[in-house]
Amino acid sequence: MLVSTREDAMSNKENGTAGKREERTLEGKAALVTGASRGLGAALAKELARRGAKVVLVARGEDELRAVAAAITASGGEAHALPADVGDKDATYAIAGAAAALVGPIDILVHNASTLGPTPLRLLLDTECEDLGRTLEVNVVGPFRLTKAVAGGMALRGSGLIVHISSDAATNTYPRWGVYAVSKAALDHLSRSWAVELEGTGVRVVSIDPGEMNTKMHADAIPDADPATLADPAEVAAKIAGLVARADGVSNGARLEVSGLGGAS
Numbered sequence: 001m002l003v004s005t006r007e008d009a010m011s012n013k014e015n016g017t018a019g020k021r022e023e024r025t026l027e028g029k030a031a032l033v034t035g036a037s038r039g040l041g042a043a044l045a046k047e048l049a050r051r052g053a054k055v056v057l058v059a060r061g062e063d064e065l066r067a068v069a070a071a072i073t074a075s076g077g078e079a080h081a082l083p084a085d086v087g088d089k090d091a092t093y094a095i096a097g098a099a100a101a102l103v104g105p106i107d108i109l110v111h112n113a114s115t116l117g118p119t120p121l122r123l124l125l126d127t128e129c130e131d132l133g134r135t136l137e138v139n140v141v142g143p144f145r146l147t148k149a150v151a152g153g154m155a156l157r158g159s160g161l162i163v164h165i166s167s168d169a170a171t172n173t174y175p176r177w178g179v180y181a182v183s184k185a186a187l188d189h190l191s192r193s194w195a196v197e198l199e200g201t202g203v204r205v206v207s208i209d210p211g212e213m214n215t216k217m218h219a220d221a222i223p224d225a226d227p228a229t230l231a232d233p234a235e236v237a238a239k240i241a242g243l244v245a246r247a248d249g250v251s252n253g254a255r256l257e258v259s260g261l262g263g264a265s
C-alpha cells in the first residue's frame with residue numbers, strides 16, 4: 001500500500017513506530033566507536049544504531065564488547081564487535097580494515113576510548129614517565145593513527161565526521177589529574193589541527209566534552225562521588241547522536257560541551 005491511512009498513522013503513533021522511523025536519521029551510515037564496551041561508548045553505539053547506523057564497536061574486553069553488540073543486534077540494529085587496544089600501533093590498520101569490511105567505508109568515527117592513567121590519581125611528582133607515555137598512546141596517539149587510517153577515504157568521498165571525546169580537564173587544571181588532562185588538551189588541539197587541514201574536503205572534525213557521567217571511569221577517578229549528581233551516559237549519548245545526525249550544521253574544528261547541545265533530535 002503506497003498511501004498510508006489515518007488508521008496506520010494512529011496505530012504507528014500508538015506503538016511508537018512513527019517516532020522511531022523519524023529518528024532513523026543515520027540510516028545506512030557506517031560508524032566506528034572506540035571504547036564501546038561500557039559507559040558513554042556503549043550508550044553511543046546503541047544510540048547510533050537505533051538511528052539506523054551500522055556500528056563497529058572497539059574495546060579490549062571481548063566479553064563485555066560482544067554483549068553490547070549482541071544487545072544492539074537483538075533490538076534490530078547492526079553492530080559488530082572488534083576487540084582491540086587503540087593504544088596498540090599494530091591494531092590500527094586491522095581495526096580500520098576490518099571495520100570497512102564489516103560495514104563499508106566509515107562515515108562517523110568516534111574516538112571515545114580513554115584511560116585515566118594509574119588510579120588512584122596521583123601527583124605529577126609521583127607519576128612514572130612511562131605512565132604518561134602510555135596515557136598519551138591510548139588517548140592521543142591511538143586516535144591520531146586511527147584518523148590517519150580513515151580520514152583519507154572520507155576526504156576522497158567528500159564527507160565524514162570525526163568526533164573526539166574530550167573532558168573539562170582539557171581546559172581546567174586539577175591536582176592529580178595532570179596526566180589525563182594533558183592528554184585531553186592534546187586531543188582537543190589534535191582535533192582542531194585535523195579540522196584546519198581537512199577544511200574544504202567535506203570532513204568535519206570536532207571535540208565534545210561530555211560532562212561528568214556515572215561510569216566506571218568516574219568511579220575509578222572519584223570513588224566517593226554521589227552517582228545521583230552525575231549524568232546518565234545514555235542521556236549524554238542521545239545528545240551526541242543528535243549532533244552527529246545534524247553534522248552538516250556542525251562547525252568544523254569546534255569544541256562543544258554536551259551541556260550546550262540542547263535536546264537530542
Ligand SMILES: NC(=O)c1ccc[n+]([C@@H]2O[C@H](COP(=O)([O-])OP(=O)(O)OC[C@H]3O[C@@H](n4cnc5c(N)ncnc54)[C@H](OP(=O)(O)O)[C@@H]3O)[C@@H](O)[C@H]2O)c1
Pocket residue numbers: 034035036037038039040041058059060061062064084085086087111112113114115138165166167168209210211212213214215216217218233
Ligand atoms: N565519565 C565521566 O565523567 C567523563 C567526564 C569527561 C570525559 N569523559 C570521557 O568520556 C569517554 C568515555 O568515558 P567513560 O566514562 O564512559 O569511561 P568507561 O566507562 O571507563 O569506558 C571506557 C571505555 O574505553 C575502553 N578502553 C579503555 N582503554 C582502551 C584501549 N586502550 N583500547 C580500546 N578501548 C579502551 C574501555 O573498555 P576496555 O577497558 O575493555 O578496553 C571502555 O569500553 C572518555 O573519553 C572519557 O575520557 C568521561
